[in-house]
Amino acid sequence: MPQTEQKFFGSFFQKRTASLISDAPPLALYIHWPFCLAKCPYCDFNSHVRDRIDQPAFAAALLRELAWEAARLGPRRLTSIFFGGGTPSLMAPETVGALIDAACTHFRPAADIEITLEANPTSVEVSRLAAFRQAGVNRLSLGVQALDDAALAGLGRRHSAAAALAALELARSIFPRLSFDLIYARPGQTLAAWRAELRQALALAADHLSLYQLTIEPGTAFEALHRSGTLVLPDEETAAALYDATAEAAARAGLAAYEISNYAAPGGESRHNLAYWRYADYAGIGPGAHGRVSVGGDLLATRRHRAPEIWADRVARDGHGSTRETPVVPRERAREALLMGLRLAEGISAAYFEARTKVRLDDAVDPDMVSAAIDAGYLQRTESHLIATGEGRRRLDALLPRLVL
Numbered sequence: 001m002p003q004t005e006q007k008f009f010g011s012f013f014q015k016r017t018a019s020l021i022s023d024a025p026p027l028a029l030y031i032h033w034p035f036c037l038a039k040c041p042y043c044d045f046n047s048h049v050r051d052r053i054d055q056p057a058f059a060a061a062l063l064r065e066l067a068w069e070a071a072r073l074g075p076r077r078l079t080s081i082f083f084g085g086g087t088p089s090l091m092a093p094e095t096v097g098a099l100i101d102a103a104c105t106h107f108r109p110a111a112d113i114e115i116t117l118e119a120n121p122t123s124v125e126v127s128r129l130a131a132f133r134q135a136g137v138n139r140l141s142l143g144v145q146a147l148d149d150a151a152l153a154g155l156g157r158r159h160s161a162a163a164a165l166a167a168l169e170l171a172r173s174i175f176p177r178l179s180f181d182l183i184y185a186r187p188g189q190t191l192a193a194w195r196a197e198l199r200q201a202l203a204l205a206a207d208h209l210s211l212y213q214l215t216i217e218p219g220t221a222f223e224a225l226h227r228s229g230t231l232v233l234p235d236e237e238t239a240a241a242l243y244d245a246t247a248e249a250a251a252r253a254g255l256a257a258y259e260i261s262n263y264a265a266p267g268g269e270s271r272h273n274l275a276y277w278r279y280a281d282y283a284g285i286g287p288g289a290h291g292r293v294s295v296g297g298d299l300l301a302t303r304r305h306r307a308p309e310i311w312a313d314r315v316a317r318d319g320h321g322s323t324r325e326t327p328v329v330p331r332e333r334a335r336e337a338l339l340m341g342l343r344l345a346e347g348i349s350a351a352y353f354e355a356r357t358k359v360r361l362d363d364a365v366d367p368d369m370v371s372a373a374i375d376a377g378y379l380q381r382t383e384s385h386l387i388a389t390g391e392g393r394r395r396l397d398a399l400l401p402r403l404v405l
């Protein structure tokens with residue numbers, strides 16, 4: 001092509017690409033690593049234990065599926081990447097680096113792109129954490145779960161509290177941003193014991209904490225123990241007191257409850273998880289990953305095959321391991337956006353909700369139930385937003401089925 005023509009088409013394509021990027025919604029990218037050293041008895045995430053893992057084959061499959069997804073999504077601004085699991089800290093740092101590089105080539109990374117990796121204190125070691133940082137990870141999410149050895153044993157964890165603390169200290173010195181997870185409302189846990197553990201956790205916290213109430217998930221070892229009466233959870237009243245104590249202590253330490261189980265210093269919120277709760281576009285690659293992506297005029301619900309080996313075979317055959325992809329119709333979009341958005345302290349913007357779901361916010365909820373919930377102090381309706389109060393968020397599971405039309 002002659003130079004002038006090349007210049008013209010070059011700038012035309014640049015402009016065209018720039019306008020496509022500004023029209024298309026920004027993207028959050030989730031990458032799933034489905035393997036763990038052992039299965040924790042409470043966990044129903046898509047995680048598998050294998051004697052041997054063909055790391056290069058899984059790395060190649062993830063890269064291939066990412067390329068396939070990128071080709072159909074087109075140019076997008078990439079706001080976050082999240083390596084979740086499973087235990088992604090078991091991935092080779094070179095694989096993490098290759099995936100970050102590929103994502104930043106396929107898409108246009110935001111200047112302040114957030115790149116999180118979930119790590120487990122058992123698999124964390126000095127050289128690995130530093131290598132993950134070098135690969136481009138700028139936020140670590142560490143699965144501490146408890147700061148007490150007996151509780152860790154009860155949760156089936158393979159690390160001690162001391163190992164978790166050492167990993168935390170090391171991670172703080174390496175990563176600009178750091179979060180860790182704890183599970184509370186454990187069997188036999190008293191309010192006083194949780195307060196003491198929380199005090200310790202808050203003293204160790206950086207800009208973010210995830211504090212989850214233990215839930216009994218179908219199909220887990222804990223479910224069987226719970227059903228047989230061997231595992232007894234704190235009663236509802238104690239659980240509520242534990243939840244309130246958590247939010248109060250976190251707030252005193254400067255970490256606001258911006259979501260039901262997530263606490264952050266100003267600006268420390270997980271941008272990736274905010275994309276889910278705000279019902280923004282996110283792509284999910286890897287076994288069992290799901291996504292909500294705008295393609296053409298549709299919002300597609302995507303899901304990949306859960307079994308790692310079957311997923312990898314499908315990727316080798318078709319370039320992707322999708323099981324099914326369905327357009328999300330406006331009524332379903334509205335339901336999903338409500339389920340997600342009311343988890344957030346900021347609530348749901350009516351204008352954004354309507355633009356995203358094609359349903360008016362006030363048409364998506366039962367007006368009588370909204371009034372009753374406002375009177376009871378569970379909801380707030382401002383001119384621009386629908387917000388679940390702290391009390392409302394604590395009861396969200398009970399509230400939502402009554403509220404959502």
Ligand SMILES: C[S@@+](CC[C@H](N)C(=O)[O-])C[C@H]1O[C@@H](n2cnc3c(N)ncnc32)[C@H](O)[C@@H]1O
Pocket residue numbers: 042043044045084085086087088118119120121142143144145181182183212213214215216217
């Ligand atoms: C994908 S998992 C974990 C990451 C990492 N593999 C680990 O175990 O540290 C994300 C988090 O969900 C939480 N979680 C998993 N199952 C849970 C349950 N049944 N109840 C409460 N929290 C749970 C744990 O805190 C866990 O760290």
Ligand code: SF4
Pocket residue numbers: 035036037038039040043044045047085086087120143
């Ligand atoms: S909690 Fe983490 S380490 Fe345990 S089985 Fe689930 S994903 Fe794996």
